[in-house]
Amino acid sequence: MSIEVQFFASLRESLGKQQVTLGYSDGLDVQAVWQQASDGAAMPDNTLCAINMEYVKTETPVNDGDEVAFFPPVTGG
């Protein structure tokens, strides 16, 4: 019964954490996972969210066992 949360790049640095494991509870969505994992920090406007390696919106429901990731706009290539 857990959710694994990951932060990348500038978000990882500004929050001071790379990975957090949360307990699972019914009715969680991506926004609620952020709130718990970030200790209530405001989510920057341009933050991107993924569940299990796929882009999702902040209102997407989260299931037990999901890997949820938060990161800034990408700058590869």
Add this chain to the structure above:
Amino acid sequence: MSIEVQFFASLRESLGKQQVTLGYSDGLDVQAVWQQASDGAAMPDNTLCAINMEYVKTETPVNDGDEVAFFPPVTGG
């Protein structure tokens, strides 16, 4: 006092000649050069013309010493 005329590819084969040297006379244009150099053959609709390595139209005047070329649509690359 001469014009050098060149034919390429399928035009060269259908006319049976690669190069013809014509005497220069006043008032020549590309169409007239074709008529003389091809012995009066009809110019295929899609024929391209060049004077001194630059594309021109059939009504372009020809000067003494010019190199005039006729060829079919290009198919390089």
Add this chain to the structure above:
Amino acid sequence: MPAILLDTVFNPWDELQSYQEKHLQAGRYGATATFVGTMRDFNIDDSVSHMTLEHYPAMTQNFLDKLCAQSREKFALDDCLIIHRYGDIKPNEPIVLTVAWSAHRAQAFDACRYLMEELKARAPFWKKEITAGGERWVHDELRSSEK
């Protein structure tokens, strides 16, 4: 149609040839379009000494694999290839290679560009530049010179 993530310097042209000889059927493809992105030593005004490219390994691989598969459906390709660096990168080192092989010129060009545009827009990589003035994450507003 692989997407390959590497943390060491690679020669894009050698990789391309090696892949082509191994996987492409001689005489079938007529058009090969490629793009190589190379690290420059300037961005905006500061001189950049080197760069760290962070990624989200499993998602990055997943994203690029799907991008290759989508491109093969969207365009008439014989094959495509993506190679992308991560980790520490120095100026003049290749960062990314995209290749599209097709019987048709337009399809090869379009697919190669599609691979790059999608990768740039959505593949989870983040550049941090190390300059004389310190470290900085590359943000959108710093990328006008890359357009």
Add this chain to the structure above:
Amino acid sequence: MPAILLDTVFNPWDELQSYQEKHLQAGRYGATATFVGTMRDFNIDDSVSHMTLEHYPAMTQNFLDKLCAQSREKFALDDCLIIHRYGDIKPNEPIVLTVAWSAHRAQAFDACRYLMEELKARAPFWKKEITAGGERWVHDELRSSEK
């Protein structure tokens, strides 16, 4: 920014690298877009055993030189390169290479494509294919498969 005409087999990737090492300044260009056109062994329905590529030497050189110069004016390029074969060509041999180096991805892609489209539309080359059924000049109506 040379345009090179060759009557022998060439390796486009080796030529590209050799030119790049000699003429491009390390760390200045970030984007390299390339296209290679290779002879296929099929066109329409007949099997093509080989091909002869006729050209108009002085005009072809002149045209490609100007095309390189125009492209450098039209796009923000560090450099560009065209290599084109003429004479007898066998299946799977490269016919043409175009390369555009730029600081900017879009400029490199656009310029590389511009080089190829202009070359295809206007450079004085003519292909004659040798098939099981005899020789034939390639005409526009035979080129749909090349688009």
